[in-house]
Amino acid sequence: MSIEGPISINVAQVLADRLGRKARWLPGFLVRALERLICQQEMNELLAGAYPRRGAAFCEYVLEHLGVELEVRGAENLPQSGRCIVAGNHPLGGLDGVSMLAWLSRHYSASARFVVNDLLMAVEPLSESFIPINKHGSQSRAASASLDDALSGDDPVVIYPAGLVSRLGKGGVVADLEWRKMFVNKAVESHRDIVPVFFDGLNSPSFYRLARLRKSLGIKFNIEMVLLPREVFRARGKRFVLTFGKPVPWQTLTSGASASDEARRLREIVYSLNPQNKL
Incomplete structure (x- = not known):
């Protein structure tokens, strides 16, 4: 499925759709400030340039447009067959996923899928690569079936078990929150080995500080997410390192009640791959 013309971001229209007649009372300077905050012009230029690319081709364009380079270590650890689950940390919230999707699809000459x-x-150009899940509500049968269908196939499936972008923790260390056990259970059910991967990258300190402030104020909505477009463009010309570890055979994993322990163990394996040994 495709759409006619590139998608675009329009803050004023979104506010009008959400607020209705009340949007008229918003000061123009506030709307323009929001447009700058989310890098509306830069995002629309990128989306227009990428059109009509989709999936991995879209991701490749984003990396090229930003001048981002990838250094991949441990590629020999990846199984010859792409039929695996790739699980890793999620430090950036945008370019880490784009990088992973682009590189894995290139490596396997197949369409990597992403939970x-x-x-x-x-994000319509990536809709066919994505496997949607509902983090905040009940999981629909259709979504569950979509995940099971992807896992029954042969393409690699990527998942960030934390479900959120990494956060600033004690001692100033940026790391994922607790990993959820779902991916362990799904690996056992689908007979897929889990390949650990560490993505070496960080957002700006302001992103993590805002997340910590929001949490301290008891605000549940992740307002720091509005800064992610800025973080994407801040990465211009950067070089990121992806380090793949040895596959963990699904036969060695314990699902069910012990899956949470397995998730913690796999998280430790991923962070042991950190080339800078921050953890």
């Missing part, structure tokens, strides 16, 4: 928050289905 994501269902809200990201709005």
